[in-house]
Amino acid sequence: MAASSSSSSSYKPVLTVESINPHVPNVEYAVRGELSNRANDYANILAEGKGKERGLAFPSVVSANIGNPQQQPFLAQKPLTFWRQVAALTEYPALLDAKLPDDVFPRDVKDRARHILDDVGSVGAYSHSKGAASIRKHVAEFIQERDGHPSDPEMIYLTAGASAGVQLLLSILIAGPQVGVMIPIPQYPLYSAALAFYGAQPVRYFLDAHHDWAIDVDAMARQVDESRQKGIDVRACCVINPGNPTGSCLSRKNIEDILKMAHDKRLVVMADEVYQANIYQPDTLPFISFKKVLRDFEKDEATKNIASEVELVSFHSISKGVSGECGRRGGYFELTNISSDVEAQVYKMASVNLCPSLQGQIGVDLLVRPPRQGEPSYELWKHETQSIHETLEARSKKMAGKFNELEGIQCNEAQGALYLFPEITLPQKAIEAAQKEKRQPDLFYCLKMLDATGICVVPGSGFGKMPDLEQRKVFLRTTVLAKETDEFVERFGTFHKKFLEEYA
Numbered sequence: 001m002a003a004s005s006s007s008s009s010s011y012k013p014v015l016t017v018e019s020i021n022p023h024v025p026n027v028e029y030a031v032r033g034e035l036s037n038r039a040n041d042y043a044n045i046l047a048e049g050k051g052k053e054r055g056l057a058f059p060s061v062v063s064a065n066i067g068n069p070q071q072q073p074f075l076a077q078k079p080l081t082f083w084r085q086v087a088a089l090t091e092y093p094a095l096l097d098a099k100l101p102d103d104v105f106p107r108d109v110k111d112r113a114r115h116i117l118d119d120v121g122s123v124g125a126y127s128h129s130k131g132a133a134s135i136r137k138h139v140a141e142f143i144q145e146r147d148g149h150p151s152d153p154e155m156i157y158l159t160a161g162a163s164a165g166v167q168l169l170l171s172i173l174i175a176g177p178q179v180g181v182m183i184p185i186p187q188y189p190l191y192s193a194a195l196a197f198y199g200a201q202p203v204r205y206f207l208d209a210h211h212d213w214a215i216d217v218d219a220m221a222r223q224v225d226e227s228r229q230k231g232i233d234v235r236a237c238c239v240i241n242p243g244n245p246t247g248s249c250l251s252r253k254n255i256e257d258i259l260k261m262a263h264d265k266r267l268v269v270m271a272d273e274v275y276q277a278n279i280y281q282p283d284t285l286p287f288i289s290f291k292k293v294l295r296d297f298e299k300d301e302a303t304k305n306i307a308s309e310v311e312l313v314s315f316h317s318i319s320k321g322v323s324g325e326c327g328r329r330g331g332y333f334e335l336t337n338i339s340s341d342v343e344a345q346v347y348k349m350a351s352v353n354l355c356p357s358l359q360g361q362i363g364v365d366l367l368v369r370p371p372r373q374g375e376p377s378y379e380l381w382k383h384e385t386q387s388i389h390e391t392l393e394a395r396s397k398k399m400a401g402k403f404n405e406l407e408g409i410q411c412n413e414a415q416g417a418l419y420l421f422p423e424i425t426l427p428q429k430a431i432e433a434a435q436k437e438k439r440q441p442d443l444f445y446c447l448k449m450l451d452a453t454g455i456c457v458v459p460g461s462g463f464g465k466m467p468d469l470e471q472r473k474v475f476l477r478t479t480v481l482a483k484e485t486d487e488f489v490e491r492f493g494t495f496h497k498k499f500l501e502e503y504a
């Protein structure tokens with residue numbers, strides 16, 4: 001019998017905020033929250049040419065809230081030529097036989113595209129669920145060259161960005177609501193969002209704002225004990241190195257201590273290393289991977305067992321570095337010391353998603369196997385990557401310097417990554433005005449800045465770094481990607497001075 005259709009007025013939607021997965025309303029992701037929604041509205045108004053009519057005092061919106069280097073028009077990092085050439089040929093292989101000048105598709109570009117197509121066939125076909133075998137082999141070679149230790153392509157999983165990998169691993173690791181995962185504060189909110197979604201307990205460890213965001217490993221160990229005493233099954237520890245939002249880089253000693261602590265306390269280490277190529281003080285603070293430090297423990301009899309026992313998952317991405325190919329969604333993770341039974345489960349769960357996007361996988365191939373010296377594309381690739389790196393470094397230094405010239409702002413120079421995380425002392429009246437609006441003072445400040453300048457940043461509370469009301473100190477995170485750095489600091493500085501006057 002056909003179901004009868006009742007009058008529409010009595011119909012109650014199945015999906016309401018109360019009826020959906022109760023974890024979903026608990027998920028917060030400030031990088032794309034209230035501020036960025038308002039920024040999008042402003043961008044739409046400006047695009048319609050109605051800025052003046054609607055009272056906007058700025059000509060453009062500057063999206064300094066998200067590390068998305070190729071975003072148009074204000075960031076607009078130019079894609080690496082080699083990447084786009086190979087991507088174009090793999091997308092449309094008929095171009096391989098087209099009669100085109102050599103500089104359109106140099107020989108090594110064609111060789112690379114053919115090599116990739118030999119393995120994947122067509123970018124329109126599913127690949128192996130772990131990702132194309134030849135690309136995973138290249139990732140393993142890259143890791144081996146970087147770390148001086150072997151890497152097994154079977155322990156490499158290509159992913160749709162690091163985000164997908166982190167979520168996959170957390171979804172497997174979190175066995176129930178009693179499970180705890182250590183996350184840094186401040187942290188990139190992927191972690192707190194995923195823990196909220198999977199219903200696990202965030203176990204926070206605090207980075208020291210006044211000592212280059214150093215990690216106090218003894219305090220972490222105490223935190224594990226205290227949480228376990230409360231019945232939380234602390235299983236894993238997430239570390240972001242270089243740090244987001246802090247821009248700090250861990251020393252080898254820090255990493256050794258974290259790994260020893262993880263061994264002592266039986267914690268899986270999840271090492272988010274997506275900013276490994278964004279290093280600004282290579283002589284004093286080079287990037288050293290957790291995998292390398294872990295395997296280096298083999299050399300000493302006293303630490304040998306740590307090398308073969310600590311379970312480690314390391315993540316990397318094509319979104320950052322100098323490629324900035326965020327929209328392509330590519331990345332990988334490597335499993336170290338994970339039992340073969342669990343690895344089989346990881347493989348099964350990766351299979352449920354069939355495979356990561358093929359162009360994302362190809363991006364990973366280009367990330368780990370750039371043109372080599374002597375190949376036709378090398379000089380241009382070197383020039384482009386060096387100049388992006390130098391630009392980021394110069395912008396980051398310049399912005400930190402300019403911030404420090406402003407009254408009430410203290411900003412560390414970034415050691416790595418793509419961000420600055422200045423600390424701002426707000427006038428008491430601004431704190432009170434924020435409280436009247438029932439907003440965190442850092443969000444209040446950032447909203448005022450967006451309204452006045454079109455600059456969109458993220459308040460520190462979005463990373464778990466809550467305002468210190470007694471000291472009147474708040475944080476905000478800005479990317480260092482804005483093309484027009486002078487205009488950016490000018491708009492920022494003018495706003496800040498007016499803000500201090502208004503709430504003096």
Ligand SMILES: Cc1ncc(COP(=O)(O)O)c(C=O)c1O
Binds near residue numbers: 162163188240
């Ligand atoms: C620390 C960190 N991890 C992971 C990601 C996500 O990267 P992907 O684009 O590869 O998913 C980001 C993005 O900003 C990040 O900052």
